[in-house]
Every structure is written in structure tokens, then in C-alpha cells.
Amino acid sequence: MQVDALDRVIKNAIDVMENSKYQVFEICESVRAEREALNNELQQVIEETTKTIDMVDRTESEYRRSRIRLTEVSRDFKRFNEEDIRAAYEAATQLQAQLAIYREKELHLKARRDDLQKRLKSVDKQLERAEGLVSQLNVVLEYLSGDLNQVTRLLESAKNRQLLGLKIILAQEEERKRIAREIHDGLAQNLANIVLRTEIAERMMMKQAFNAVKDELVDLKGQVRGGIEEVRKIIFNLRPMALDDLGLVPTLRKFIQDYEEKHKIRTRFEMAGKETRLPSGMEVAIFRLVQEAFSNVLKHAQASHVALEMTYQQQMVKITVTDNGVGFAADNIDRKITKGSHYGLIGMRERVELLEGRLDIQSDIGAGTKISMVIPIKSDAKEE
Structure with missing residues (x-):
């Protein structure tokens, strides 16, 4: 009865948090739309400011030339009459007025640009906080949506x-x-x-x-x-985005391809069985296991070749990572893991155990290493 009561409390909490998540998501979308509008307006203001600055520069040059012309006309009464002087004076006055208008417009546009930039920074901070809140809600929901029986076992x-x-x-x-x-x-x-x-x-x-x-x-x-x-x-x-969009196998292919190009270690990837999309958390865990295995090869194995084999079966997924490196004495590996001297293998074993799977290590000095992981696939997980 206590477990049932706890289950009801968790379900009510999940409902409340789901509603809150959608509300925060709507706020995020509204802030994104505001940010897009501000950014578009800012770009327009920047372009107009640039054009106005060019107009100020051109008008200043024309105004300086008109002042020089006015001085020349005013000094030489023999060559220029009163009409020439008046025309030069009016041209200089008109340019001076235009220059004042352009300068005022430039100051206004710069102030508008600075204000938009400040508002854009403020909106970015709001969006960051809202997205962080959505992420936190997702994490909590993921934990709350887990198997209550598994939580009870962990609490023991x-x-x-x-x-x-x-x-x-x-x-x-x-x-x-x-x-x-x-x-x-x-x-x-x-x-x-x-x-x-x-x-x-x-x-x-x-x-x-x-x-x-x-x-x-x-x-x-x-x-x-x-x-x-x-x-x-x-x-x-x-977090490889391809993991959510394309699935585990394409992401692993891309990973080992990048691994080979970056570290100059030959790689091979083989897959057997029918590829099946697994729950997001399981796919992430399997990817991290493979990533850690390849990282161990790079750090310790001194290998020139590493292979990944993945087999999909109805009730399980089998992952095997094999290298041709220096190897180690596998009969002592359990004792070393217990003492905590192989942190990479510790993390891998704990991840596999959390997935209720099994990890086996085969190695010998000078004969390379083979790591096999078997991850069970529950029927309800496949339905998800």
C-alpha cells in the first residue's frame, strides 16, 4: 500500500510538472519570437546607421568645400559679383543644415542601436534561464517517470x-x-x-x-x-544530436569514422540483426560505453586497429570492442577494478550493471583485448 501511495504521489507530481514544462516551453517560444524581432530590427538599425555615417562624411566634405568656395568668392570682388557671393553663401548654409540633420539622425540611430543591443542581451538571458528550467524539468521528469520498483530496490x-x-x-x-x-x-x-x-x-x-x-x-x-x-x-x-535524430547505429558509424581520422587508428564496424530504436536513455548509455572503450584503447592499448561489432537480438543487444594492442593480464582485472585502479573499466561495469547487463573482458599480454557487453532489452522498452 505504501508503494501504491508513493506511485500516486509521483504520478500527480509528473502531471503537474508536465503542465509546468509546457507553460515554460510556451514562454521560451515567445521569448525566441521577441529575440528574432529584436535582432531583425537591430540589423536594420545597423544598416541605416552605416548609411547615415556615410552621408555625414560626404556632407562634411561638401560643406568644407563650400566654405572654401565662399571664402574665395568673398575675397575676390573683381572676379565675383554679389550674386555669386549670395549663391555660395546659400549653398554653404544649406549644406550646414543638412549636416546638422544627418548628425542628429546619426546620434539617434546609435542610441537606438545601443538600446536594442541591451534589450537583446536581456532577452538572451531570459531565454537561457527558461531553457535551463525546461532542461531541469526534463531531468526530473525522466527520474520520476522511471520504474518505481527499480527505485524501491535502489533505496534498499x-x-x-x-x-x-x-x-x-x-x-x-x-x-x-x-x-x-x-x-x-x-x-x-x-x-x-x-x-x-x-x-x-x-x-x-x-x-x-x-x-x-x-x-x-x-x-x-x-x-x-x-x-x-x-x-x-x-x-x-x-550529446551527439544524431543520436536523437538518426539513432544509435548511424551515430556510432560517425563516431568511429571521426575516431579513425583524428587518431590514425584503423577501425571497423560490423552490425548483425535488425536494427531497432531503443529508449533514449539506453541508446545514450550504449554510446557512452562504446566511447569509453575506444578511449581506453587510445590511452592504454597502443593499438593500430580496433573493431566494433554490434548484434541486435530479440531480447538483448551485444556489443564487442576488440583491439590488437599490448593487452594485460585479464586474470587480475577483477582485483584491480575492486581496488579502483582502472577507473575507465569501473565506469563501464557500473553503466552495464545499471542497465542490468553483463560485461566480460578477455585479454592477455601482447595479445590485445576484447570487451563484450550484453544489454537486455525489455519488452516494454521496445514498445516505447
Whole structure:
């Protein structure tokens, strides 16, 4: 009865959070629409400001020439009569009035541009907070929507739960450090260099060295593209978008292809059975298992070839990763894992156990390593 009561409470909480998630999602869409409108208006204001600045520059030049003309006409009474003087004076006065109007318009447009940029930053912050709230709600809903019996079993062992939580926290911290290093060494340096090159181009434009500015902008465009590629790599490492759109097998094919190109280690991928879409959480877990296995090969195996074999069966998925590296004494591996000296294998075994699967390791010194993982597929999971 207590479990049933807890189940009802969780279902009520899920209903409330689902409604809240959709409300926050509607807010996100509204903020996105506002951001798009502000951004379009900002681009128009920037274009109009640029045109107005050009008009100010041209009018200033014409006004200076008219002043010089007025001075010449006013001094030489022999060559110019009163009509010439009046015409020169009227032209200078008209240009002066136009210049004042253009300058006033320039100030107004710059103020409007600055205001739009501030509003755009504020909207970006609102959108970021709203998207973060949706993400948090999704995480909570994913936990609450899980199997209540599995939650009850986990609650029976507080000690194991605490140890698992600590290891998850350590893994998260290591991932944060890795991402911070990637951003600092790649994207942050790239952006700093882009800022510097932009300042150089700005100085060149002031000196009207347009050919040099053109070359500088070409280099700058290449650096921006490199920064975009770096961001895409970081995003893929965090969560491959293809996993949700295309499924597990195409994502794994792309992963091992990139792995081979980046690390110059020959790879092979073979699949047997009928490919079946699995629940999102299971596909993510299997992808991370393969990712960790290939990472271990790169760090420790000194291999020149690594193969991934994946077999879909009615009740399970079998994943095998084989390399031709230096290997190790497999008879001592369980003792080493127990002592905590193989953190990669620890994480893999814990992930497999959370999926109620089995992990086997075959290796010998000088004979390479073979890691086999069997993940059961429940009937209700396939229906999802």
C-alpha cells in the first residue's frame, strides 16, 4: 500500500510538472519570437546607421568645400559679383543644415542601436534561464517517470547508492574539467585572436588601407569557421544530436569514422540483426560505453586497429570492442577494478550493471583485448 501511495504521489507530481514544462516551453517560444524581432530590427538599425555615417562624411566634405568656395568668392570682388557671393553663401548654409540633420539622425540611430543591443542581451538571458528550467524539468521528469520498483530496490541499499553517487559526481567533475580545457585551449584562444584581428582591421580602415583590410577579413572568416567547428565538436562530445535524430547505429558509424581520422587508428564496424530504436536513455548509455572503450584503447592499448561489432537480438543487444594492442593480464582485472585502479573499466561495469547487463573482458599480454557487453532489452522498452 505504501508503494501504491508513493506511485500516486509521483504520478500527480509528473502531471503537474508536465503542465509546468509546457507553460515554460510556451514562454521560451515567445521569448525566441521577441529575440528574432529584436535582432531583425537591430540589423536594420545597423544598416541605416552605416548609411547615415556615410552621408555625414560626404556632407562634411561638401560643406568644407563650400566654405572654401565662399571664402574665395568673398575675397575676390573683381572676379565675383554679389550674386555669386549670395549663391555660395546659400549653398554653404544649406549644406550646414543638412549636416546638422544627418548628425542628429546619426546620434539617434546609435542610441537606438545601443538600446536594442541591451534589450537583446536581456532577452538572451531570459531565454537561457527558461531553457535551463525546461532542461531541469526534463531531468526530473525522466527520474520520476522511471520504474518505481527499480527505485524501491535502489533505496534498499543506502551505502551502494552513496558510493555510486560519489563516483557519478567525480565523473561529472572530470567531464567538466575536460570541457573547460577544450574551451580554454581552443575556442577561447580563437575568440581572443578574433578580437585582436578585428581591432587591427579597424585601425586599417581608419588608415583607408582597404586591400589589407580585405585580406584581414578573409583570415578572420577562416578563424570564425574554425571556432564554429570547435563548438560543434564540443557539442557532439556533450550529446551527439544524431543520436536523437538518426539513432544509435548511424551515430556510432560517425563516431568511429571521426575516431579513425583524428587518431590514425584503423577501425571497423560490423552490425548483425535488425536494427531497432531503443529508449533514449539506453541508446545514450550504449554510446557512452562504446566511447569509453575506444578511449581506453587510445590511452592504454597502443593499438593500430580496433573493431566494433554490434548484434541486435530479440531480447538483448551485444556489443564487442576488440583491439590488437599490448593487452594485460585479464586474470587480475577483477582485483584491480575492486581496488579502483582502472577507473575507465569501473565506469563501464557500473553503466552495464545499471542497465542490468553483463560485461566480460578477455585479454592477455601482447595479445590485445576484447570487451563484450550484453544489454537486455525489455519488452516494454521496445514498445516505447
